Amino acid sequence: MQPFGSVCPQHPGRRAGGLRSATAFVSGLILFVCLALPLGAQVPTTAGSAGVGLTPAGGVSPVRDLEAADTPSDRGESATVRWAPPREDTGAGGAVLGYAIQRAPQPEGPFETIGQASPGATRYDDTHVANGERYFYRVVTLSASGDVASPVAGPAIARAQWINTNQWNVFIVLVLLLGFNLYFIEHIRSGRKTFIRKIAGLEAVAEAVGRATEMGRPILFVPGIQDMNDIQTVAGVTILGHIGRTVAEYDSQLVVPTSRALVMTTARETVKEAYLSAGRPESYNEDNIYYVTDEQFGYVAGVNGYMVRNKPATCFYMGAFFAESLILAETGNSIGAIQVAGTAMPAQLPFFVAACDYTLIGEELFAASAYLSGEPKQLGSIKGQDIGKFVGMLSIILGVSILTLADLTGWEPLTRIAEFIQSFWSTELA
Amino acid sequence: MKRTIPLLITGIVGAVLVIAYFIPHPPFDSLREDFSIFFDIIAAVAFILGGGNLIKMHGNRVSRREEGWGYSLVTVVGFLVVLAIGLTKVGNPDGFRGSSVTAAGSLFDYAYQFVFRPCAATMFALLAFYVASASFRAFRAKNLEATILLLVAFTILIGRTFVGAWMTSWLPDSLHFLTIPYLAEKIMVVLNYAGNRAIMIGIALGIVSTSLKVIIGIDRSYLGSD
Amino acid sequence: MSRFYRIVEAINELDKRWVFLVVGLAVVTATIFRLTFPEVPTEMVEAIYEKVENLPAGSRVVLPFDYDPGSEPELQPMADAFVRHCAEKGHKMYFIALWPLGQSMVAGVIDNVLREEYPDLVYGEDYVDLGFKAGNEGVIAVILTDLKKLYTTDSRGNAIDRIPMMQGISSIRGFDLILSVSAGYPGLKEWVQYGGTPGNIPVAGGCTAVQAPLLYPYYPDQLLGLMGGIKAAAEYEYLVMEGYPKFKERPTRYLTALIRMGPQTVAHLSIVFFIVLGNVTFQILRRRRRRMN
Numbered sequence: 001m002q003p004f005g006s007v008c009p010q011h012p013g014r015r016a017g018g019l020r021s022a023t024a025f026v027s028g029l030i031l032f033v034c035l036a037l038p039l040g041a042q043v044p045t046t047a048g049s050a051g052v053g054l055t056p057a058g059g060v061s062p063v064r065d066l067e068a069a070d071t072p073s074d075r076g077e078s079a080t081v082r083w084a085p086p087r088e089d090t091g092a093g094g095a096v097l098g099y100a101i102q103r104a105p106q107p108e109g110p111f112e113t114i115g116q117a118s119p120g121a122t123r124y125d126d127t128h129v130a131n132g133e134r135y136f137y138r139v140v141t142l143s144a145s146g147d148v149a150s151p152v153a154g155p156a157i158a159r160a161q162w163i164n165t166n167q168w169n170v171f172i173v174l175v176l177l178l179g180f181n182l183y184f185i186e187h188i189r190s191g192r193k194t195f196i197r198k199i200a201g202l203e204a205v206a207e208a209v210g211r212a213t214e215m216g217r218p219i220l221f222v223p224g225i226q227d228m229n230d231i232q233t234v235a236g237v238t239i240l241g242h243i244g245r246t247v248a249e250y251d252s253q254l255v256v257p258t259s260r261a262l263v264m265t266t267a268r269e270t271v272k273e274a275y276l277s278a279g280r281p282e283s284y285n286e287d288n289i290y291y292v293t294d295e296q297f298g299y300v301a302g303v304n305g306y307m308v309r310n311k312p313a314t315c316f317y318m319g320a321f322f323a324e325s326l327i328l329a330e331t332g333n334s335i336g337a338i339q340v341a342g343t344a345m346p347a348q349l350p351f352f353v354a355a356c357d358y359t360l361i362g363e364e365l366f367a368a369s370a371y372l373s374g375e376p377k378q379l380g381s382i383k384g385q386d387i388g389k390f391v392g393m394l395s396i397i398l399g400v401s402i403l404t405l406a407d408l409t410g411w412e413p414l415t416r417i418a419e420f421i422q423s424f425w426s427t428e429l430a
Numbered sequence: 431m432k433r434t435i436p437l438l439i440t441g442i443v444g445a446v447l448v449i450a451y452f453i454p455h456p457p458f459d460s461l462r463e464d465f466s467i468f469f470d471i472i473a474a475v476a477f478i479l480g481g482g483n484l485i486k487m488h489g490n491r492v493s494r495r496e497e498g499w500g501y502s503l504v505t506v507v508g509f510l511v512v513l514a515i516g517l518t519k520v521g522n523p524d525g526f527r528g529s530s531v532t533a534a535g536s537l538f539d540y541a542y543q544f545v546f547r548p549c550a551a552t553m554f555a556l557l558a559f560y561v562a563s564a565s566f567r568a569f570r571a572k573n574l575e576a577t578i579l580l581l582v583a584f585t586i587l588i589g590r591t592f593v594g595a596w597m598t599s600w601l602p603d604s605l606h607f608l609t610i611p612y613l614a615e616k617i618m619v620v621l622n623y624a625g626n627r628a629i630m631i632g633i634a635l636g637i638v639s640t641s642l643k644v645i646i647g648i649d650r651s652y653l654g655s656d
Numbered sequence: 657m658s659r660f661y662r663i664v665e666a667i668n669e670l671d672k673r674w675v676f677l678v679v680g681l682a683v684v685t686a687t688i689f690r691l692t693f694p695e696v697p698t699e700m701v702e703a704i705y706e707k708v709e710n711l712p713a714g715s716r717v718v719l720p721f722d723y724d725p726g727s728e729p730e731l732q733p734m735a736d737a738f739v740r741h742c743a744e745k746g747h748k749m750y751f752i753a754l755w756p757l758g759q760s761m762v763a764g765v766i767d768n769v770l771r772e773e774y775p776d777l778v779y780g781e782d783y784v785d786l787g788f789k790a791g792n793e794g795v796i797a798v799i800l801t802d803l804k805k806l807y808t809t810d811s812r813g814n815a816i817d818r819i820p821m822m823q824g825i826s827s828i829r830g831f832d833l834i835l836s837v838s839a840g841y842p843g844l845k846e847w848v849q850y851g852g853t854p855g856n857i858p859v860a861g862g863c864t865a866v867q868a869p870l871l872y873p874y875y876p877d878q879l880l881g882l883m884g885g886i887k888a889a890a891e892y893e894y895l896v897m898e899g900y901p902k903f904k905e906r907p908t909r910y911l912t913a914l915i916r917m918g919p920q921t922v923a924h925l926s927i928v929f930f931i932v933l934g935n936v937t938f939q940i941l942r943r944r945r946r947r948m949n
Binding site for chain 1: 448451452453454455456459466469472473476477478479480481483484487497498501546549550553554556557560561563564565567568569626629630631632633635636637638639640641642643644648649651652653
Binding site for chain 2: 672680726870934935
């Protein structure tokens with residue numbers, strides 16, 4: 001088993017023009033980020049104490065280090081209040097029953113309670129503020145022995161930010177992945193040879209189509225049950241284009257039942273162009289590409305009925321599938337068809353692997369279009385994928401090793417590196 | 431021009447949506463949802479295309495008495511009947527002016543509950559039989575990898591029943607890790623999880639590559655040609 | 657070829673219709689005779705039970721029902737078990753749905769479980785149905801900071817501010833548990849990613865068996881427990897039955913998952929039988945071919 005999907009042979013000497021353009025691209029993006037960061041950075045709003053506070057009641061203290069500021073990296077209309085809890089806050093069931101967050105347009109008040117927080121909380125997001133307005137906050141510690149208010153903090157002025165600085169790690173990974181892809185697209189387009197391993201399912205396409213032609217039976221293509229907004233369907237339809245050309249060259253019959261009307265229209269255009277480019281426009285029959293139903297099991301019932309009655313010799317399943325995958329594959333098996341499947345739904349892969357002759361697993365579905373076209377600029381994207389996988393593997397091995405060592409040794413620098421790695425690979429969801 | 435404009439639209443919109451992920455400032459913050467809604471509107475209009483194609487295709491089959499025209503007749507009649515009772519809200523407690531097409535007691539609701547749901551459940555139930563036949567055919571110890579797959583499948587299947595617990599109930603607590611339910615859970619949570627994650631990482635990279643190819647116009651198959 | 661090998665070969669290439677027949681008969685028999693088998697609760701299911709059991713009475717629990725009639729056979733028993741357990745403990749139940757048909761699932765549970773079995777519970781004081789809202793994970797993100805921005809009324813048109821158990825609640829932050837039942841997207845994963853983790857709210861729930869492997873990565877840090885499929889539902893029912901013996905009195909009503917596990921167990925055992933049979937015949941024939949060669 002090869003460790004990587006494909007390996008680029010070494011060619012020392014000549015520096016590819018693609019490398020320069022990719023470097024320029026990545027440098028430009030990083031420069032943009034460095035210039036844009038000050039724009040995206042939160043305009044500092046002072047979080048001070050305006051000196052207003054009430055005498056602490058017996059038993060509990062007010063919150064400490066109260067800060068009120070614009071919520072960073074957001075669309076505005078939000079202010080964040082943070083505090084350090086008093087030492088009496090021992091969580092639920094303790095002396096502190098909770099916190100009441102109060103807001104006023106002036107430091108002197110009048111304050112109104114805008115929300116509550118549970119014991120142990122240290123933050124409250126006030127999402128009922130207007131951009132550009134000044135707000136002052138205080139937090140009242142609630143207890144059975146009496147409530148006590150903190151000094152006032154503010155002003156907090158809500159603003160919308162242009163850059164979400166919380167996603168800096170996502171940005172870096174995205175730039176890297178795009179960079180890899182663009183580099184290798186350019187690299188291969190400039191004439192460099194590359195090695196792409198054979199994908200058995202795609203090598204079998206010509207054989208499968210030929211078999212159907214010899215037997216005089218149709219070829220069935222199922223582009224999944226999702227709509228054109230699903231990338232798997234886009235991948236499936238692009239594969240349909242290549243298969244359509246092969247079918248046209250063999251002058252065989254291609255049938256494409258679809259589960260979505262938009263997929264039907266796209267598939268028709270794709271197959272029509274495929275027949276045109278193969279020089280057989282007269283063989284194209286748009287009625288062979290038809291809409292069945294949006295409903296999952298109604299669709300598979302319709303397709304199964306077609307399969308059992310018309311007995312296609314070859315079945316292609318390329319796209320997003322759910323529970324109906326095994327029904328399709330088993331029916332195809334029962335009629336003796338060659339079946340080639342490809343999906344990026346991990347839960348459905350075992351069914352296809354068990355019941356189909358060839359299965360494209362996950363990323364192979366997305367590589368299929370490039371593989372079938374054989375175009376250098378598309379093959380470069382496969383290389384980019386592979387390098388991305390390599391970087392991912394390296395990160396996992398490195399990260400796991402460092403985290404394990406940090407845990408075992410407790411060495412402070414290693415622990416800091418481990419924490420950085422964990423925070424880098426975590427995302428705050430938008 | 432016929433291909434240039436769609437390519438430009440794809441490129442610009444794709445790039446803007448990628449960049450918008452990092453921009454919380456309006457109007458970029460809601461672009462993703464807005465475009466999602468735009469697509470839903472287009473897809474809803476496309477229902478008419480799909481329905482029209484359905485009627486045309488099956489109607490032709492019925493009128494020409496082609497092979498299997500009986501099935502087509504059932505399809506057309508079913509489509510038209512449900513469309514009619516839905517549009518006219520027959521049996522709806524609030525009548526035609528009632529707001530909900532699927533109100534309890536309406537004919538549409540009956541058609542859904544007593545025709546559609548049993549049919550969908552029947553198709554779903556086929557899976558149980560197909561799993562059995564696929565397992566019988568596929569899980570053969572032909573080589574080392576197939577044997578490992580067989581043993582793992584066996585452990586999971588047995589572990590999901592009381593038989594798994596019963597078969598290894600005699601093991602002492604110190605050997606609890608050898609009990610079938612424990613093994614089944616660890617296979618799912620550790621081995622299966624690792625494999626799933628590896629496939630999902632590959633899929634994510636594949637999606638990035640495919641999306642990039644579509645956005646920068648390298649892959650134009652979705653337009654109908656290269 | 658001897659008769660023995662002819663039989664072995666016939667079994668090795670058994671027509672799949674015999675397989676269908678045996679599986680069908682096994683499942684029908686188990687269904688008719690209501691065969692049930694003991695369930696041993698697993699760690700993940702026990703974690704959910706312990707959490708619900710140990711929450712103090714009056715705790716606020718969000719119950720998102722994100723499934724439709726297609727998954728009802730697999731998910732309804734766990735939804736019913738969650739609601740019964742919460743009702744027994746006196747927790748405040750906040751029903752919500754991110755799937756359009758999820759709302760009817762909620763309505764069904766309220767009618768069939770709460771109204772029938774717990775008539776003392778008062779709508780608006782002990783449980784409330786906030787209804788369906790479109791927006792998928794966007795809904796979760798919004799209600800985590802400002803629930804009333806999206807929900808001005810409940811599913812019955814009552815003003816939110818007039819519902820007693822909604823007083824003083826501005827968001828789901830501070831709620832004690834999210835107990836989701838989901839069949840896909842949006843579902844349990846989105847509740848973890850957009851609700852539980854950013855809001856520091858414990859999340860647990862159930863999903864279809866096929867989905868469960870995709871959610872294991874979240875256990876135990878972000879998901880305190882996970883119930884995958886009807887088997888896990890049966891384990892939870894078993895735990896609830898052990899904790900509240902009154903549910904043993906009417907098993908057909910209270911132990912639907914346990915009853916449904918009967919046919920599933922029998923189906924699993926049938927599949928195992930055919931796998932073993934297929935391998936035995938395969939090995940016999942392989943040895944015979946080797947000897948002949």
